Amino acid sequence: MIAEFRLPDLGEGLPEAEIVQWLVAQGEEVTLNQPIAEVETAKAIVELPSPFAGIVTTLHADAGDVVEVGSPLIAFEVAGEDAVSTPAEPDAGRVAPTDAAADAAPAAGDEVAGAEATVPNLVGYGAAPRGAGRPQRRPRTTRDVPAPSAAGGSVLTDAPHDAVAPAPVEDVRHERPRSTPPVRAYARERGIDLALVEASGVSSIIRREDVDEYAASLGASTPEQTPSSPRGVAARGAFERESRVPIRGIRKHTAAAMVRSAFTAPHVTTFLEVDVSETTRLVSGLRADRRLDGHRVGIMAVAAKAVCLALRAEPTLNTAWDEAAGEIVQYHYVNLGIAAATERGLVVPNVADADRLTLVELADAIGALAETARSGRTTPAALSGGTFSITNFGVFGIDAGTPILNPGEAGILGLGSVRRRPWEHDGQIVLRDIMTLSLSFDHRLVDGEQAARFLTAVGDVLREPGRAMLLL
Structure with a gap:
């Protein structure tokens, strides 16, 4: 059956959130409570845990889109016969903003019967499976990074992808690269896949300097800025006199x-x-x-x-x-x-x-x-x-x-x-x-x-x- 997840109220009473990045792709298999997306509210960036275990069929929004609370966010194909959807009411989908979404065990007596049992409850620290202990986070599969073709064009702005040859998708499984949200946003601006970047510090956390070093090894240039441009906004022309940034x-x-x-x-x-x-x-x-x-x-x-x-x-x-x-x-x-x-x-x-x-x-x-x-x-x-x-x-x-x-x-x-x-x-x-x-x-x-x-x-x-x- 098709299960639809609507954007929940993240516990702040705010009407909307911006999709920072998807952590899953269409056609990818996910487990219960696996992080599926990073969203930014007016207060913080939080990870959303998956309320279902199944195959991602539809992403209803792209990175950078602003989604209203209660609007469809993602759909899954899960085991069962009839379609199900998380309720649109904000309180029914409340998610605690934490990176440890997969570490909470269900409280005793939380099991429900009948049709309500098919709708996960995201109150607290993710969806609690019935009769289960702590759900284990499945290592994510590394996506294939396409090599440049003779015709040109690639996700790294024509950088030589073969400088780091990716291993076959079916053979490589690891956790999502450790980094902070600002660094992930910076890497997206430069077209860098963090899965290919190696952390230089003892903390194993990827920093901006690591992204710059990897980009330099590929021959990618740093985004230029005009004197009047806000930080992180690339100039669209050498003589650009102004630029606009959405208020978000x-x-x-x-x-x-x-x-x-x-x-x-x-x-x-x-x-x-x-x-x-x-x-x-x-x-x-x-x-x-x-x-x-x-x-x-x-x-x-x-x-x-x-x-x-x-x-x-x-x-x-x-x-x-x-x-x-x-x-x-x-x-x-x-x-x-x-x-x-x-x-x-x-x-x-x-x-x-x-x-x-x-x-x-x-x-x-x-x-x-x-x-x-x-x-x-x-x-x-x-x-x-x-x-x-x-x-x-x-x-x-x-x-x-x-x-x-x-x-x-x-x-x-x-x-x-x-x-x-x-x-x-x-x-x-x-x-x-x-x-x-x-x-x-x-x-x-x-x-x-x-x-x-x-x-x-x-x-x-x-x-x-x-x-x-x-x-x-």
């Missing part, structure tokens, strides 16, 4: 969120210049401590710790305005959002229960969060539920700014560059490390006095890190 994914989500925040919450921004010389000295000492090898404690981590302590003293900055309920939500925990600039746009994942972490634990969590964001592997769950955020525009050489609130939060702290400047210290003018703090807050929730006390508390910790001992 994170950029579209960020724009909508910023407009909603700016026109919903009355923003106010206040500034404070702080002598952070003692903090920079503390950070230098911690980095030189051999006992902390492998832990990178920077001024961002110290500022994050200062924010957690200041929120304890001024909890009004850790609240939310619930318009529908007519209530102010007071959080008794801190999910600290860290704004991260990535190739796909600005994302603000958060460190859960940051107020319960030590300085070293907080530094490790921020480092892991930033690395995950840059690699494009941030999950939608990590991008929601924040209570307060920090943005560090100082890394771009900026001294101060007016950050826009993350929707639903009462405050966001901006960290400026650390500048060596003349400063009054102990009655003398000396060179000191100075940083400007920028605090934007929702004036519905926070009064100017409360914002000033919060910002002063953060500044006090950065000015004298030892003061934090009084607040622990």
Whole structure:
């Protein structure tokens, strides 16, 4: 029978998703929970596990297409007599955004009888087979890469495919090459099949440099860009004066969120210049401590710790305005959002229960969060539920700014560059490390006095890190 899979709601309540790439082809046999496609929502790139085991008969969309939730995505030929389709209602096809879709076992009592048993349930971590343990992911079959013909034309833009002779399809079986979504997108732009690229690092993860090196060995050129072209957009002509890029994914989500925040919450921004010389000295000492090898404690981590302590003293900055309920939500925990600039746009994942972490634990969590964001592997769950955020525009050489609130939060702290400047210290003018703090807050929730006390508390910790001992 023919089984049709419709695009499910990926757990974010978003109406659509873009097909980044198909991981299967028409006519290919797939197993239950085998990854079949990568899709990009407004928050993250996730893998979709197959809800059926069978033969792929139809791909209803191409890579780059935007598909609405509930629309047909892929069809399979499976064992049985009658056609079946996953329900179009979004909640019936909810998929958890995780790379470990094949690792979940069915819960006891999840078996259903009758016709409902033919429709897989994608709630959680993929479709749960009845009476089965953990489904094993079948190694994918390497597709044949066509060699160039005398007439010219190939998927590698006329590159010599015979430079790396592919083995017969029936003899080669391996897992999909390990790489990050940005690298896979970069390889697609250059027409490179990642199955032919060898990872150079010890992590066995293919990087952009590996793609470039392989392309160079084939004689492929790097896509040219005009000065006005966005990153990753190849120029269509030497004298191109402009180019257009569809508003999709994170950029579209960020724009909508910023407009909603700016026109919903009355923003106010206040500034404070702080002598952070003692903090920079503390950070230098911690980095030189051999006992902390492998832990990178920077001024961002110290500022994050200062924010957690200041929120304890001024909890009004850790609240939310619930318009529908007519209530102010007071959080008794801190999910600290860290704004991260990535190739796909600005994302603000958060460190859960940051107020319960030590300085070293907080530094490790921020480092892991930033690395995950840059690699494009941030999950939608990590991008929601924040209570307060920090943005560090100082890394771009900026001294101060007016950050826009993350929707639903009462405050966001901006960290400026650390500048060596003349400063009054102990009655003398000396060179000191100075940083400007920028605090934007929702004036519905926070009064100017409360914002000033919060910002002063953060500044006090950065000015004298030892003061934090009084607040622990």
